[in-house]
Amino acid sequence: MTVDFGYGMTLVALVLAIYGAAAAAVGARAGRPALVESAQHAALGVFVLITACFALLTYAFLTFDFSVRYVATNTNLGTPFYYRITGVWGALEGSIILWSWMLGLYTLILILRHRDSARELYPWALATMLGILAFFLLVMTIAAPPFQRQVPVAADGRGLNPLLEDTGMITHPVALYLGFTGFTVPFAFAMAALITGRVGDTWLVLTRRWTIVAWYFLSLGLLIGGWWSYHVLGWGGYWAWDPVENAAFMPWLTATAFLHSVMIQERRRMLKLWNIVLVILTFGLTLFGTFLTRSGVIASVHAFTQGSIGALFLGFLALVMLTALGLVAWRWEALRSQGELDSVVSRESAFLLNNVLLIAAAFTVFFGTVFPLLSEAVRGVKVSVGAPFFNQVNVPLFLSLIFLMGVGPLIAWRRASLENLKRNFLWPVVLGVAAAAAAFVLGVRSALAVLTLATTVFVGTTIGVDFVRATRARLRVGEALIPAVGGLLRRHNRRYGGFVVHLGILLIALGVTGSHAWSVQTEATLRRGETAELAGYRFRFDDLTAVEESNHFKVVGAFTVSNGRVLDVLRPAKKFYPQEQSPIAYVDYRLGLKEDVYLVLGDFARDGTQATIKLQVNRLVSWIWIGGVVLTLGALLAILPERRTA
Amino acid sequence: MSRLGLRLLTSLFFLSAAVSPVTAQPAAPVSEETVHEVAAQLRCVVCQNLSVDDSPSEMASQMRAIIRDRLAAGERPAEVRQYFVDRYGEWILLSPPRRGFNLLVWLVPLAAVGVGLVTVAVLVRRWTRHLRDHRPTRVDVDPAMSERIRREVDSGP
Numbered sequence: 001m002t003v004d005f006g007y008g009m010t011l012v013a014l015v016l017a018i019y020g021a022a023a024a025a026v027g028a029r030a031g032r033p034a035l036v037e038s039a040q041h042a043a044l045g046v047f048v049l050i051t052a053c054f055a056l057l058t059y060a061f062l063t064f065d066f067s068v069r070y071v072a073t074n075t076n077l078g079t080p081f082y083y084r085i086t087g088v089w090g091a092l093e094g095s096i097i098l099w100s101w102m103l104g105l106y107t108l109i110l111i112l113r114h115r116d117s118a119r120e121l122y123p124w125a126l127a128t129m130l131g132i133l134a135f136f137l138l139v140m141t142i143a144a145p146p147f148q149r150q151v152p153v154a155a156d157g158r159g160l161n162p163l164l165e166d167t168g169m170i171t172h173p174v175a176l177y178l179g180f181t182g183f184t185v186p187f188a189f190a191m192a193a194l195i196t197g198r199v200g201d202t203w204l205v206l207t208r209r210w211t212i213v214a215w216y217f218l219s220l221g222l223l224i225g226g227w228w229s230y231h232v233l234g235w236g237g238y239w240a241w242d243p244v245e246n247a248a249f250m251p252w253l254t255a256t257a258f259l260h261s262v263m264i265q266e267r268r269r270m271l272k273l274w275n276i277v278l279v280i281l282t283f284g285l286t287l288f289g290t291f292l293t294r295s296g297v298i299a300s301v302h303a304f305t306q307g308s309i310g311a312l313f314l315g316f317l318a319l320v321m322l323t324a325l326g327l328v329a330w331r332w333e334a335l336r337s338q339g340e341l342d343s344v345v346s347r348e349s350a351f352l353l354n355n356v357l358l359i360a361a362a363f364t365v366f367f368g369t370v371f372p373l374l375s376e377a378v379r380g381v382k383v384s385v386g387a388p389f390f391n392q393v394n395v396p397l398f399l400s401l402i403f404l405m406g407v408g409p410l411i412a413w414r415r416a417s418l419e420n421l422k423r424n425f426l427w428p429v430v431l432g433v434a435a436a437a438a439a440f441v442l443g444v445r446s447a448l449a450v451l452t453l454a455t456t457v458f459v460g461t462t463i464g465v466d467f468v469r470a471t472r473a474r475l476r477v478g479e480a481l482i483p484a485v486g487g488l489l490r491r492h493n494r495r496y497g498g499f500v501v502h503l504g505i506l507l508i509a510l511g512v513t514g515s516h517a518w519s520v521q522t523e524a525t526l527r528r529g530e531t532a533e534l535a536g537y538r539f540r541f542d543d544l545t546a547v548e549e550s551n552h553f554k555v556v557g558a559f560t561v562s563n564g565r566v567l568d569v570l571r572p573a574k575k576f577y578p579q580e581q582s583p584i585a586y587v588d589y590r591l592g593l594k595e596d597v598y599l600v601l602g603d604f605a606r607d608g609t610q611a612t613i614k615l616q617v618n619r620l621v622s623w624i625w626i627g628g629v630v631l632t633l634g635a636l637l638a639i640l641p642e643r644r645t646a
Numbered sequence: 647m648s649r650l651g652l653r654l655l656t657s658l659f660f661l662s663a664a665v666s667p668v669t670a671q672p673a674a675p676v677s678e679e680t681v682h683e684v685a686a687q688l689r690c691v692v693c694q695n696l697s698v699d700d701s702p703s704e705m706a707s708q709m710r711a712i713i714r715d716r717l718a719a720g721e722r723p724a725e726v727r728q729y730f731v732d733r734y735g736e737w738i739l740l741s742p743p744r745r746g747f748n749l750l751v752w753l754v755p756l757a758a759v760g761v762g763l764v765t766v767a768v769l770v771r772r773w774t775r776h777l778r779d780h781r782p783t784r785v786d787v788d789p790a791m792s793e794r795i796r797r798e799v800d801s802g803p
Contacts, residue, residue, distance in 0.1 A: 233702075234702040235696055235700040235701055235702055236700060237700055240695050240696060240700075241695065242694065242695040243695070339769065339772070339773040340773050340776060341770060341773040341774045342774075342777070343774065343777075343798065344770055344774055345798060349766075349770055352766045352769070352770065353763075353766060356759070356762035356763055356765070356766050357759075357762075359762060360755065360758050360759040360762050363755060363758045364755035364758070367751065367754055367755055367758075368751060368755075371742070371750070371751045374750075375742075375747060375748070378747060379747050381735070381736055381737075382735060382736070382737040383736050383737060383739070383742045383748065384689050384695075384736075384737050384738070384739060384740050384741075384742070385740075385741070385742060385751060386689065386695055386697065386740030386741060387686075387695075387697065387740060387741075388686065388687055388740050388741035389740070389741040389742065389751065389752075392741070393752070393755050397759070415798075416798075417798070418794075418798065521682070522678055523707070523710065582692070582703065582704075585702040585703075587702075600702045602702070602704065602707050603704060603707065612707070614702065614707075
């Protein structure tokens with residue numbers, strides 16, 4: 001019953017989406033507003049139907065309806081209430097529903113916002129959105145149907161992947177998918193611009209904020225993913241250069257490039273072609289990411305299944321890219337713009353370099369991620385491309401980017417004079433060098449750490465100098481301090497939003513550097529009452545207890561942590577799920593601004609007298625999360641509607 | 647799935663074969679630093695994309711023990727790495743060795759950066775051509791000023 005009803009709704013939604021896409025396109029071509037309006041109704045219908053599918057599936061989860069195969073594979077009678085809700089998108093089929101639902105939501109917002117404001121571009125953008133939505137509905141009907149019968153009906157389900165039993169399960173995928181799907185809107189407008197030949201600035205102005213919104217969610221998704229990895233996966237890290245992390249990181253890099261190069265087009269009417277290519281590339285990479293995640297071509301912690309879905313995605317990706325690039329070729333003449341710079345030393349040049357580095361980083365990540373496939377195809381030898389490679393290749397790129405982050409915003413547009421350079425960069429350079437010297441004197445010997453510190457201080461000072469100067473100018477005309485700062489942030493929200501994002505990146509860079517350069521770890525096998533030591537901390541093994549939970553069995557160790565005085569009792573555990581072959585580590589930690597104490601329970605004696613633990617003191621990791629919060633606040637500031645004084 | 651299962655079995659076999667003879671000897675003190683260094687370059691065979699150093703799995707813990715023991719027995723880090731490569735293939739290394747076909751993965755990104763930088767240099771040159779072409783004929787500028795402009799233009803990055 002549930003299955004038939006759900007599958008039926010999916011089919012109707014698919015037909016409606018195809019109809020809507022066609023109606024919008026024909027309406028736009030023939031200039032018939034009635035057809036476009038009909039497409040709008042179709043879009044609304046699609047959204048309502050997907051919402052209903054989503055609700056139905058959630059209901060099936062909540063009521064343990066094991067006649068639905070997806071429910072039976074991803075939940076069991078022991079799954080707690082909260083995870084029965086988040087379990088809805090815990091695997092492939094449900095995540096595609098979530099994806100479609102968000103796409104439908106974005107389509108509705110697009111209709112509401114742009115129905116009247118962008119008459120020429122809007123119908124084509126709507127057609128593109130509905131076309132892409134139709135593809136995802138097609139996936140939901142043929143390749144990964146969430147509504148599929150389980151015969152015979154199981155008495156109990158298999159259960160959710162234990163790693164997904166975490167509160168992050170509601171925020172991480174939702175934010176990430178809002179980011180991924182959000183890039184569809186700029187892409188739709190880029191297509192509309194290419195089809196109509198209106199490749200001027202209208203589409204860009206329309207999509208700039210959409211891009212920041214999608215970028216905001218993608219950043220949030222990546223950061224929460226890092227936090228999840230840190231506190232759930234139990235390996236003491238936040239970024240593993242896993243193919244799927246890379247898949248989400250690549251569109252982030254290209255979107256970041258776009259957010260910068262878009263400013264050159266706004267100011268100088270240059271780079272039209274480049275900007276449209278970046279938008280297409282970003283959207284293409286989100287599809288590629290889904291392909292990587294879902295097809296299982298590349299082994300990954302996130303890979304759910306291996307099936308026909310990979311071919312489907314690859315086909316669609318090829319179709320999208322060929323169409324988009326074909327359109328670009330068709331409009332080549334209109335997109336070419338005669339560029340003109342007034343000086344080599346200018347903000348334009350800094351932004352061009354920024355784009356080169358970001359795209360190079362994206363390409364590096366891409367090439368490294370697919371290289372194992374290439375190696376297997378060419379040599380027949382399996383190789384791994386992991387963290388050591390990516391760190392080595394990307395660190396110089398990112399460090400240069402951070403350096404540019406200090407130069408770009410303060411160097412003058414058009415032409416930088418010596419005065420301009422001296423005025424803006426004297427103090428930052430002095431302080432940067434001083435920071436490097438201070439670090440060296442204090443005993444920091446890692447060249448990379450010293451360099452990062454110097455660059456970070458340099459960039460931080462450039463932001464500070466600019467902000468202080470702008471605030472002073474306002475104070476001079478008689479404003480009070482608080483309104484002056486507030487007005488500055490509000491009136492130039494894009495500029496200062498960008499600065500706040502940069503500050504966030506600096507903090508993240510410090511955290512990453514610190515955790516790589518100064519973290520320490522060791523392993524110890526302790527008998528009850530014995531202690532191990534690491535970096536001034538003492539860990540005493542107190543006891544080991546077994547606990548029966550609703551859907552698993554848990555062995556919890558208790559370890560007293562002290563550094564002179566008792567700080568905390570940490571309780572890392574191992575969880576044994578009946579459906580999993582190996583136990584899941586459950587870490588415990590004590591976070592701090594300077595360092596985190598991080599404990600993983602390893603092997604233990606059955607009688608509870610002995611346990612092996614992995615002890616880590618991770619330095620400065622908290623600054624990554626703080627930087628993440630700063631970064632997202634900056635992005636929010638930049639999203640606010642502009643309110644400039646004339 | 648079956649491939650993974652097979653790999654699991656083989657690794658278990660190799661591990662059990664490997665652990666027993668070496669652990670029998672009393673271990674000389676080994677620098678934990680070196681153990682981390684070696685472990686960070688090896689892939690945990692039961693996880694995806696985690697190094698032996700990072701992985702919380704038991705298999706990784708056993709692999710760390712092997713590294714520790716082999717170092718204690720006097721092997722150099724490169725030899726320990728080779729020991730794992732001999733058993734699992736290149737796949738065990740998280741960063742492909744820089745030779746032969748694998749050079750590509752190192753060189754192609756480098757080439758990409760190079761191409762990007764050259765492209766930008768060419769574009770910036772083209773876009774500033776008008777400055778160089780018009781320099782002598784334009785308005786009569788004070789020579790000191792034009793000299794300064796030239797200096798700034800030429801001293802670009």
